[in-house]
Amino acid sequence: MSFNSFSYALFLPLVLLVTHVLRRRVAGRNAFLLTASYFFYGSWDWRFLSLIWISTGVDYICGRLLDWKDMDVPIPDEAWPRRKAILLISLLCNLVLLGFFKYYGFFVESAAAFLETIGFRAHLPALNIVLPVGISFYTFQTLSYTIDVYYGKLRAERNLLNFALFVAFFPQLVAGPIERARDLLPQMRMARPVALEVFYSGFYLIGWGLFKKVVIADNAAILANDVFAASSPAGLASLIGVYAFALQIYCDFSGYSDIARGTARCMGFDLMLNFNLPYFAVNPSDFWRRWHISLSTWLRDYLYIPLGGNRRGIRRTYINLMLTMVLGGLWHGAGWTFVCWGIYHGLLLCFHRVFQPGMARLAAPLEKSFPISWFAARVFLFFHLTCISWLLFRAESIGQAWSMFRAVMTDWTLGGQVGLSAMMQVGVCAAGLVCIQIAQHVKKDMDVVLHSPLPVRALLYLAGMLGFIFLGEYGGQSFIYFQF
């Protein structure tokens, strides 16, 4: 059951109604929400519910065993070996499941290809494993809980029902945001009656997210798919295809996050902001503070910092950055294009770290004299650097990415891959999105539409309705991040 499906349109009002009725009975509400979440997930493939149950059970038990009752008292040295063993059990269980379902095929294929290049013809067992939807998201979410309890930053959850709901909470179960236990679990423990205005703002978020998905992302997908499916698209067509994909992936994923946040908000839960105008980033560090914030902060807190972060010298900092980004790339998918995507972002971060101080000094006069133009130029430049990464992300192979990149650099013809009608539709959608985002950026307010004067708001809502009607793609296309 996807957020943009008809069945979700029936499911959501029912869940909201029952949640409202049970708003003062925490246990009843949580039991209902857990059942609804399992139903939601089971509608894809009920067999994979068992993986969620394993993850829930293992991390609940490990959490209880790791629980440190007095958080003000440091954990004594003699307790650490036992704690490490328990943490290892949790890590192994979760990562083995993730590795098996997500990476087995990739590693077997890569190993077979490698053996063949050195002269061995190996017949490694290939299992056609279906990737359980959302496994990367809920695995990371439960891991963060156990790691926080391990370090004594968080008390373990005693109530299994609350913990199971934390793992399986349906709005963010299949594609995030990857929530932290310290933020979400306390919300699960208390009654959360929803004020009418909060309900409205949640409803607005759902509408905005759906608009981004159904109107913008799915139209951009038509354009991008046509270009990436072509055998050798012309340069200008490739460029348009990459722009379209940049728009698609942003609106698809941030649209999902908005619907997730809106749904949770309508039930009285607050999920974290996952996207903060990422295409207004002026450098790679800025980009990762704005794009998929829940994953980038997870990688920072549970990978980059434990690896030593920037505290162990310059060389080690670069190694840590590269490792974090390569693993971040692999998290997205089991494929060499994702590895290259991670390497590319790692390199961008390293180069930025090297050249940023010098560049800042050189650019200071420009920034002072022409602040807006300088900002726009930086946004423009970094957007195109991001587009190169999207080329790697979307391409079927590194060869395809390279041939499209070469075409963009050498051949400025349009070819026959881009339909005028699709381009116009995407252009109209993109223009609307850019206008709203400029307003959000200038006013520094993500809810700029909600805070605009009544006539403006009404016209924007009308434009939204007409956008849905005239430009909406109702094929129910899957969200891109479901495959991760």
Added chain:
Amino acid sequence: MADSHSSISSSDPKSLPRAFLLALLLFLMLETGLRFVDPRHLIPYNENFPFEHYAVRYYLETAGPADISFIGSSRIREAVHLPTLADLLAGEEDLSRMSCANYGCSGASADVVEAVARLMMRQEKKPALIIYGVSPKQYLGRESNLDVCSVYWNFGDWYRVRSLHGEKAAKYFPDVFRTAIGRASLVFRYRKRPGDLASRLFSKKQVLTCPIRGEPSAWHTKLAGRNMRTTPTTPDKVREHLEYYLVDGEYPMSEEKLKCVQNVIDLCQSNGIPVVLLEVPVADILLEHYPPGTQEKFLEMTQRLSVQNNVPFFRSAELGAVLSDESFSEESHLGVKGAVVYTKAVYQTVIRPRLKPVASGP
């Protein structure tokens, strides 16, 4: 990230319903405004799937079926030249007010035609004559083309088909729901028109002519000069065309599809509408490449229907239209010249004798 969790109470959307209601009001004004415009000119027409079916549905729901309605696949759509028929009707005093339209759609087999006929019969205005263009393609395959048929369904149809086909049909509920919205809202119904007009304006393409509106078919306009003498069809091309449909070397005509034609006849007869089965002409080269027995089986099935239901079945040869390679744009479809000749013959042999007594009645 302390700022990642935006506070729920940070926004101030107290006036959201007012703005939303105002937007709804503006929308209703637009909807009302549309009802003052002749909506038939707003329905976008495109001969490609699925837009052609949407056009058929919306025309039927907006203007009702024409007095003389042609149904079938693209073969009947291309076989009839409606301006010629309109001229012929205009020449007869008592037939001059009769409207004509062609609801033939690309690739439509009998189950799809049945869905069109059901929608037609639900309209208040009924046709005076239905001409069903038949060819072996009408009986092609056993499986129902539910994806196409669902375009024409209402909730009742969906429920009926669901009880026959189960989950295969159930999944089309969202499409039926959207159809229902399109039935209620003109803005939704004509939603593809602005984009269609804009893209044609920018690409400097002509707006397609629409046989549902009584105009020539879009192919007749776009490919007016094309025929099989100037652009010959090779045997390889015909074989490639047929290859797509063949199963184990046979052209698979089924009793299930025959039943659908039977249902169309039943629907017409129960509504008191005369119906005629008309063999649609195809080029000799296509007939020669059908697997042996295909044409004979088609004729046997159609004649059986004709006799059982007392419905006239006209063979192409009986109409007296002289068709040559120059008449066909390719092996399956008549070009403009052929369609003009064929339309005149159909008018003289099929339409006039059936409508003249009605039109000249009390």
